[in-house]
Amino acid sequence: xxxxxxxxxxxxxxxxxxxxxxxxxxxxxxxxxxxxxxxxxxxxxxxxxxxxxxxxxxxxxxxxxxxxxxxxxxxxxxxxxxxxxxxxxxxxxxxxxxxxxxxxxxxxxxxxxxxxxxxxxxxxxxxxxxxxxxxxxxxxxxxxxxxxxxxxxxxxxxxxxxxxxxxxxxxxxxxxxxxxxxxxx
Amino acid sequence: xxxxxxxxxxxxxxxxxxxxxxxxxxxxxxxxxxxxxxxxxxxxxxxxxxxxxxxxxxxxxxxxxxxxxxxxxxxxxxxxxxxxxxxxxxxxxxxxxxxxxxxxxxxxxxxxxxxxxxxxxxxxxxxxxxxxxxxxxxxxxxxxxxxxxxxxxxxxxxxxxxxxxxxxxxxxxxxxxxxxxxxxx
DNA sequence: GTCTATATACGGATAGAC
DNA sequence: GTCTATCCGTATATAGAC
Numbered sequence: 001x002x003x004x005x006x007x008x009x010x011x012x013x014x015x016x017x018x019x020x021x022x023x024x025x026x027x028x029x030x031x032x033x034x035x036x037x038x039x040x041x042x043x044x045x046x047x048x049x050x051x052x053x054x055x056x057x058x059x060x061x062x063x064x065x066x067x068x069x070x071x072x073x074x075x076x077x078x079x080x081x082x083x084x085x086x087x088x089x090x091x092x093x094x095x096x097x098x099x100x101x102x103x104x105x106x107x108x109x110x111x112x113x114x115x116x117x118x119x120x121x122x123x124x125x126x127x128x129x130x131x132x133x134x135x136x137x138x139x140x141x142x143x144x145x146x147x148x149x150x151x152x153x154x155x156x157x158x159x160x161x162x163x164x165x166x167x168x169x170x171x172x173x174x175x176x177x178x179x180x181x182x183x184x185x
Numbered sequence: 186x187x188x189x190x191x192x193x194x195x196x197x198x199x200x201x202x203x204x205x206x207x208x209x210x211x212x213x214x215x216x217x218x219x220x221x222x223x224x225x226x227x228x229x230x231x232x233x234x235x236x237x238x239x240x241x242x243x244x245x246x247x248x249x250x251x252x253x254x255x256x257x258x259x260x261x262x263x264x265x266x267x268x269x270x271x272x273x274x275x276x277x278x279x280x281x282x283x284x285x286x287x288x289x290x291x292x293x294x295x296x297x298x299x300x301x302x303x304x305x306x307x308x309x310x311x312x313x314x315x316x317x318x319x320x321x322x323x324x325x326x327x328x329x330x331x332x333x334x335x336x337x338x339x340x341x342x343x344x345x346x347x348x349x350x351x352x353x354x355x356x357x358x359x360x361x362x363x364x365x366x367x368x369x370x
Numbered sequence: 371g372t373c374t375a376t377a378t379a380c381g382g383a384t385a386g387a388c
Numbered sequence: 389g390t391c392t393a394t395c396c397g398t399a400t401a402t403a404g405a406c
Contacts, residue, residue: 003389018296021206025382035391036383042389046383104292106350111203121351150359158343165291166306174335181366188371209399220373221401227371231401 004042006032012054013096020051020108048112051105052119058099059123065100066130076138080131081179084156088172091163101160128153135183148183155182189227191217197239198281205236205293233297236290237304243284244308250285251315261323265316266364269341273357276348286345313338320368333368340367 001009010032014023025047029036043050069086073079090098102123109116131152135145159175186194195217199208210232214221228235254271258264275283287308294301316337320330344360 019204019206019293021204022293022296024380026380037385037391038389040383047381103288103346107289107292107346108204108207110349110352111207117350117352124347124350147359150356151363154343154347154356154360155340158339158346161288161292161342161346162309162339164295165302165309167295167302171335171339174332175339178336178367181369182363184366210401211399222373222403223371225401232399 003038016099019104055119063126070134076134077183081176084176088169091169103161188223201284204289240304248311255319262368266361269361273354276354288346
């Protein structure tokens with residue numbers, strides 16, 4: 001792994017876990033064992049450029065994981081339910097591979113800069129579209145799929161948030177159980 | 186309004202809007218026009234004691250507002266739907282009276298201290314119980330009411346979060362429309 | 371209880387050698 | 389491209405007069 005990647009993955013992990021303001025550049029360089037000069041060489045515009053890059057990185061990575069999980073089951077109800085139960089199963093392994101939420105970062109960006117907020121919205125749209133495609137390919141109407149993919153996005157994000165705060169996966173499981181009722185045609 | 190209250194309400198507004206780490210004590214004392222000495226007189230343990238007090242204050246205030254809104258309609262489906270549509274209507278008036286979410290603060294507290302995280306959980310339990318009481322008093326079984334009040338809590342919190350990030354109330358309205366389907370007995 | 375001045379540490383950012 | 393030393397602002401917190 002080169003310096004650029006090392007900085008990016010370390011930053012992604014820390015930003016996602018502790019948030020933008022709570023994560024210092026000093027912490028990132030220490031954790032990734034790269035000197036400060038390198039950070040500013042690779043990200044000349046400093047912290048804001050770095051966080052934008054990490055948001056995009058996490059967005060893409062998570063989107064691929066969602067896609068992969070949903071492909072495991074042809075029935076969308078079962079696929080999405082299993083996906084959420086899988087989130088619950090992996091919930092307590094908090095490492096660089098298990099980041100499924102940008103809620104904290106996204107809420108912080110609202111009062112940091114318009115440009116960062118837009119970056120987060122693009123990520124959410126990407127995820128929502130992944131649910132949408134699954135619903136469409138399973139015979140849902142375009143209208144229904146649009147509405148339901150937004151609701152799915154909301155419930156999954158919300159359940160992860162509550163689970164993080166409570167440090168307890170009850171809400172994730174409860175949401176998974178609600179999927180069949182929500183996804184009535 | 187006395188000094189104690191002035192500090193508390195100003196802090197509540199800023200913490201809720203920008204988060205814990207992004208809000209400096211200097212900003213709070215400037216905005217509330219109180220000297221720093223007074224802040225440390227009233228909150229000897231500094232920032233963490235202050236934020237704990239604001240979380241409790243907001244929790245109670247919002248709980249009373251939820252109670253009030255839900256009491257306006259005897260039918261729980263209609264009451265909760267109207268409550269959410271009301272949130273959407275007031276969404277763009279962001280002042281000290283319109284704070285309906287502690288998501289940002291709660292997510293931050295996860296990596297600040299156990300004690301603050303517990304304080305946030307107590308607030309969420311308070312709100313969830315308010316939905317629970319409404320459902321019980323409308324004839325829902327205890328089991329059903331427990332399950333549904335958690336889902337309601339999740340969806341309302343989630344919808345506010347997404348609305349904040351998108352600066353758009355579409356999700357609040359979409360969730361309001363979903364309430365009848367969710368609250369089937 | 372109120373207020374100001376100050377201590378101390380850490381934040382992001384930069385300069386310049388290699 | 390890599391690394392260290394350093395600048396400067398702001399953060400929380402405190403001391404002590406009134």
